[in-house]
Amino acid sequence: MSSEKKSIIPKFTELNELAGLMNGGQVIFATDDWFASAESMLQNTEPVFIADKYTEFGKWMDGWETRRKRIPGHDWCIVKLGAPCNIKGILVDTAFFTGNYAPRISIQGASLSEYEESLLPHRQGKMGTACSADELQMISKLKTECWPELVEMTSLKPGYEETRKTYISVDSNEVCTYIRVNIYPDGGIARLRVFGTVVPDLSQFDCNDVIDLIAMENGGTCVGYSNAHFGHPRNLIKPNRGVNMGDGWETMRRLDRPAILEADSNGILKVPGCEWAIIKMCCLGYVSEIVVDTCHFKGNFPDSVKIEGTILSPEETLSSAKWVTILANQKLSANKEHFYKNEIHVDGPFSHVRITMSPDGGISRVRLFGQKAH
Structure with missing residues (x-):
């Protein structure tokens, strides 16, 4: 040392x-x-x-x-x-x-x-x-x-x-x-x-147990991100709900925001840029429910969120990842827990997930509940 x-x-x-x-x-x-x-x-x-x-x-x-x-x-x-x-x-x-x-x-x-x-x-x-x-x-x-x-x-x-x-x-x-x-x-x-x-003891869970696959206490780790100006994305996987805005992932305001914002037919803003964070899951697993919490983010929550997954071997790098959509763009709102189950497109298995917010802003916590792969 x-x-x-x-x-x-x-x-x-x-x-x-x-x-x-x-x-x-x-x-x-x-x-x-x-x-x-x-x-x-x-x-x-x-x-x-x-x-x-x-x-x-x-x-x-x-x-x-x-x-x-x-x-x-x-x-x-x-x-x-x-x-x-x-x-x-x-x-x-x-x-x-x-x-x-x-x-x-x-x-x-x-x-x-x-x-x-x-x-x-x-x-x-x-x-x-x-x-x-x-x-x-x-x-x-x-x-x-x-x-x-x-x-x-x-x-x-x-x-x-x-x-x-x-x-x-x-x-x-x-x-x-x-x-x-x-x-x-x-x-x-x-x-x-x-x-x-x-270093969790995952042997305590069998393949029928539903666990938070990215929770810090279970072994989830943030391994990459685009911006962490006000708060680090590792906060997304901490236990409990956030205590304030500083206890979440918050990016700076993107400078490529259009001068006048427009929305698509689903009400999602049409913007050229986004911010992302990659979380290594505690194990290879299947996703059955997602929670995105914007707790405390009232005037600075993202417009939308998207979550993708991939499988990476220890020898592969993030640059070679081929991402699959787990949760397509979803409109977010202020200071609220958002629950997604039927909206999940592909459940896995995955080893890593990429959480993308558009265009910028803050998210307090993300939970990916699911089961260990066989």
Whole structure:
């Protein structure tokens, strides 16, 4: 593993993010939550700074910040990831932690059995607290300090705009459901992002089970797109409904829009351009129902949507794909879930789907329900 130059955003940031609270991440244990609880480190929003905001424990900070350590050791926490994954990269953001940032970090990971998960202590997660002796004894049974190291001890920089973000590539074949985040010896981190590829246990589903074939938690991955100016298309496959417009896929307004818009006989606008995103499905599968959700997109939803499918072998590239129409152009409306079943032209099997919006705009979520191919 190696730190990337701060001026370069690594390719791994295009993968699914598995630590954010809205992506299913969860803090299970932390040695200390004095100034700010570890849950704040997993917020999906950008960190903020409020100059005159204080609590009874000290300066309010938007992140995880431990007290100045006055006993031997260092602080650490355990994070449950949103899905089992092979981690490819980490982003550590110290935004606004300038004189109080954690100087160093390392990360370990493991996949826990049901029995091991039963040993986890109940998490309180309150500002101004530290773990109890009983909690520390319970977590010690897992020997988390012996988990495989994913990120060796790495220096962090203060949370000024030009130095706040540290990108760390991870070279490991471990499939992790939990990570241990070590800070040395104490201090604060504004945000932690964990990027990787989900490794689901699809053996739990048989060919009669209906599943979301592109859901992040099932192993769906965004592998290409035309535009992500306001929001990345990987948001389309996140769990739950979107919480705001920033929690969806939104493109810029296309500059090739006609000066005066016209519609065809079906009410669909006649425009020359479109935007697209390609999602790799969790497995080869047949599509039986589609949901397109424009939740929160009220003045900027797309006029229409089209969905196509293809089968690609591991050796083939997207440029060689031959696309088949699953769902022909459908008129969309604002802030609404759109359900399609009888409108499906071809059900598959498919390994990848291409979601095309015209001419531009925002979609919150897309669900492709169906069954695994035999």
